[in-house]
Every structure is written in C-alpha cells, then in structure tokens.
Amino acid sequence: MKIANSITDLIGNTPIVKLNRLPEAGSADVYVKLEFQNPGGSVKDRIANAMIEDAEQSGALKQGDTIIEPTSGNTGIGLAMVAAAKGYRAIFVMPETMSLERRKLLQAYGAELVLTPGPDGMKGAIAKADELAKEHGYFVPQQFHNPANPAIHERTTGPEIVEAFGKDGLDAFIAGVGTGGTVTGAGHVLKKNYPDIKIYALEPEESAVLSGDTPSPHKIQGIGAGFVPDTLDTKVYDGILKVSSEDALETAREVAKKEGILVGISSGATIFAALNLAKELGAGKKVLAIVASNGERYLSTALYNFE
Known part of the structure; x- marks a missing residue:
C-alpha cells in the first residue's frame, strides 16, 4: 500500500x-x-478536486483566493475537504432548511455558511452566491456548468x-x-x-x-x-x-x-x-x-x- x-x-x-x-x-x-x-x-469528491485543480491550472484560482458555491449537499462537503487540504477559504450558500448534520459537516472542515430563506430553495442560494462572488471576486466552481x-x-x-x-x-x-x-x-x-x-x-x-x-x-x-x-x-x-x-x-x-x-x-x-x-x-x-x-x-x- x-x-x-x-x-x-x-x-x-x-x-x-x-x-x-x-x-x-x-x-x-x-x-x-x-x-x-x-x-x-x-462521489462528489471526484468533481470537487477536479474543478479546483482545473481552476488552479488555468489561473482562475490561486493561493489566498476564496471559493464560494451554492450547494445543499455532497459537492459542498467535497469542496470543503479539498479547500481545507489546499489552504483555501471556502463559503457555502444553502437554504436554511438544510439538515443540521450537513451544516456541521461543512463547518467541521472550516467552511463558512451563508443561509438563504427556505422558500427560495436552491435558486435563492444560487442568486446569493453569484451576488457575493461578483461583489468580492470569489471563485465559483459551478458544478452544473463546469466541463471538469x-x-x-x-x-x-x-x-x-x-x-x-x-x-x-x-x-x-x-x-x-x-x-x-x-x-x-x-x-x-x-x-x-x-x-x-x-x-x-x-x-x-x-x-x-x-x-x-x-x-x-x-x-x-x-x-x-x-x-x-x-x-x-x-x-x-x-x-x-x-x-x-x-x-x-x-x-x-x-x-x-x-x-x-x-x-x-x-x-x-x-x-x-x-x-x-x-x-x-x-x-x-x-x-x-x-x-x-x-x-x-x-x-x-x-x-x-x-x-
């Protein structure tokens, strides 16, 4: 081994x-x-690592940068793990209705959480993540669009x-x-x-x-x-x-x-x-x-x- x-x-x-x-x-x-x-x-560990490595290679992500992603689930956990291992700050935006164990797991990896109103669903989380990314210049992996x-x-x-x-x-x-x-x-x-x-x-x-x-x-x-x-x-x-x-x-x-x-x-x-x-x-x-x-x-x- x-x-x-x-x-x-x-x-x-x-x-x-x-x-x-x-x-x-x-x-x-x-x-x-x-x-x-x-x-x-x-399974989301695979894409989390791939999207971050792809961004590093293209120059879209460098040391000192912040990763932000709207996610209610396993992609966030994978990204939080990879961000912790590589030394990036990570912020996740999710509806306030998401389970407590999800939130705690992300926080255990050192990630920060931004909660959006439950009735707005994932669309509300996506809109808030986009707003914060534009305002602060954060990197958004965009799992639903990223060819990596x-x-x-x-x-x-x-x-x-x-x-x-x-x-x-x-x-x-x-x-x-x-x-x-x-x-x-x-x-x-x-x-x-x-x-x-x-x-x-x-x-x-x-x-x-x-x-x-x-x-x-x-x-x-x-x-x-x-x-x-x-x-x-x-x-x-x-x-x-x-x-x-x-x-x-x-x-x-x-x-x-x-x-x-x-x-x-x-x-x-x-x-x-x-x-x-x-x-x-x-x-x-x-x-x-x-x-x-x-x-x-x-x-x-x-x-x-x-x-």
Missing part, C-alpha cells in the same frame, strides 16, 4: 461489490460501485469500471443524474469499451425533467435538480429510469438489512432500478449501479425514522 502525500490523492479507485441476497433467482448479477469510499464520503465535472469521470470512474470488468464486459450501467457528470463521463468510456452496453440515466419519478415532465418536490437528495444541466450529455444514455422517493427509501433500508451496505437515498434509487433491470435481463448478464453516498449522511432524514 502506497503512502499518500495528501488526502486528495486518495480520491477515486473505489471498490465494486456484488449484491448477493437482494437480486431474485434467475436475475442478472447486480454490482454496485461504492463511491462513499472516497475520503469525503461521496464530466471530464474527471471520463478520466477516472469509467476506466476504473473497465479495469474491474475487463474483457468479460458489462451489460448495463445505471447512474443517478444530479449534474449528470457521472453518467456522461463514465458512459462515454463504457460505450467505447463495451459497444453493446446499455447506459441508463436515473431520475426521480416525481420530478422527471429528463423525461419531459415539470419539476416537482421529491425526497431523493442529490439527483433531480429540476432542470437539464449543461454537464449532462443527453446522447450518452440509451434510456431513462424513473424511481419514486418511496421506492428509493425502502430499497436503501433493504440494502442495509440484507447486504450490510449502508447507502444514501439516491443509491436506494439506483439499486431499485438495477434490481428491476436485472430481472428483465436474466441470468448471465451483469448490471452495475453507482452508490453515490453513505447512509450515515441521512440519519436525520425520512430514510431512518425508527420512531
């Missing part, structure tokens, strides 16, 4: 594990890539999957769409290596914007932003899978109880979709789903309400 020079060197090369007890008899094999094994606890986002998945996530499955290949790949960076970047690599693979973008059933529906509230944190992001290549996927918030929550609970893997809500959605797709494909086929984050991050949400 190599000794790393920085916590950022440990991002990526996440493990893939087979699900043994949840898939029905006669189904395809179902595998999950555990992105919560990244040091900041989610899908590029890092093309450079790391996709090749990691190909290395794991080798010449035997893979029949289907499922990733939830928040920014769309994972399905876009990894999808391009998988298509090149496995011409017959089917790539699926996953979104909340209640807010199926990719399918042409109108944005609506849902409980699957981290996906279903309510618009089609610039970082999503809509030509890379072969189909869109829709999963309800209830099915996502229930599956996440089942994965913990039956596979011993504690996953977040969006991972419950990707696994629900993978199990159903595995039934359709049948024995001898292989399906891989992305597990974006760990269930510990959602202990105060509806996911784990044991009362």
Whole structure:
C-alpha cells in the first residue's frame, strides 16, 4: 500500500461489490460501485478536486483566493475537504432548511455558511452566491456548468469500471443524474469499451425533467435538480429510469438489512432500478449501479425514522 502525500490523492479507485441476497433467482448479477469510499464520503469528491485543480491550472484560482458555491449537499462537503487540504477559504450558500448534520459537516472542515430563506430553495442560494462572488471576486466552481465535472469521470470512474470488468464486459450501467457528470463521463468510456452496453440515466419519478415532465418536490437528495444541466450529455444514455422517493427509501433500508451496505437515498434509487433491470435481463448478464453516498449522511432524514 502506497503512502499518500495528501488526502486528495486518495480520491477515486473505489471498490465494486456484488449484491448477493437482494437480486431474485434467475436475475442478472447486480454490482454496485461504492463511491462513499472516497475520503469525503461521496462521489462528489471526484468533481470537487477536479474543478479546483482545473481552476488552479488555468489561473482562475490561486493561493489566498476564496471559493464560494451554492450547494445543499455532497459537492459542498467535497469542496470543503479539498479547500481545507489546499489552504483555501471556502463559503457555502444553502437554504436554511438544510439538515443540521450537513451544516456541521461543512463547518467541521472550516467552511463558512451563508443561509438563504427556505422558500427560495436552491435558486435563492444560487442568486446569493453569484451576488457575493461578483461583489468580492470569489471563485465559483459551478458544478452544473463546469466541463471538469464530466471530464474527471471520463478520466477516472469509467476506466476504473473497465479495469474491474475487463474483457468479460458489462451489460448495463445505471447512474443517478444530479449534474449528470457521472453518467456522461463514465458512459462515454463504457460505450467505447463495451459497444453493446446499455447506459441508463436515473431520475426521480416525481420530478422527471429528463423525461419531459415539470419539476416537482421529491425526497431523493442529490439527483433531480429540476432542470437539464449543461454537464449532462443527453446522447450518452440509451434510456431513462424513473424511481419514486418511496421506492428509493425502502430499497436503501433493504440494502442495509440484507447486504450490510449502508447507502444514501439516491443509491436506494439506483439499486431499485438495477434490481428491476436485472430481472428483465436474466441470468448471465451483469448490471452495475453507482452508490453515490453513505447512509450515515441521512440519519436525520425520512430514510431512518425508527420512531
């Protein structure tokens, strides 16, 4: 085992594990890539580090600068970790309705928080971050627009999957769409290596914007932003899978109880979709789903309400 020079060197090369007890008899094999094994606890560590390194290389970010980003979730945590490791000041703008554990996690990394009115949602947070960035000259990574986002998945996530499955290949790949960076970047690599693979973008059933529906509230944190992001290549996927918030929550609970893997809500959605797709494909086929984050991050949400 190599000794790393920085916590950022440990991002990526996440493990893939087979699900043994949840898939029905006669189904395809179902595998999950555990992105919560990244040091900041989610898939977003990849893009956080990539966006900051890209900005450093282009000269858009230099020592002494401040990073600001409107975020309610894992991208903020990844950025806070990378900013701490590299010595940048970090400010995150989020709606005041976001969970206390989220806020504390960001503050633990030394980040500053600016809270915006809850009813204004993420649009209010984005507007406030833009206002502060213009006023003070802060750097905004802009995860929904930054090409470094899908590029890092093309450079790391996709090749990691190909290395794991080798010449035997893979029949289907499922990733939830928040920014769309994972399905876009990894999808391009998988298509090149496995011409017959089917790539699926996953979104909340209640807010199926990719399918042409109108944005609506849902409980699957981290996906279903309510618009089609610039970082999503809509030509890379072969189909869109829709999963309800209830099915996502229930599956996440089942994965913990039956596979011993504690996953977040969006991972419950990707696994629900993978199990159903595995039934359709049948024995001898292989399906891989992305597990974006760990269930510990959602202990105060509806996911784990044991009362």
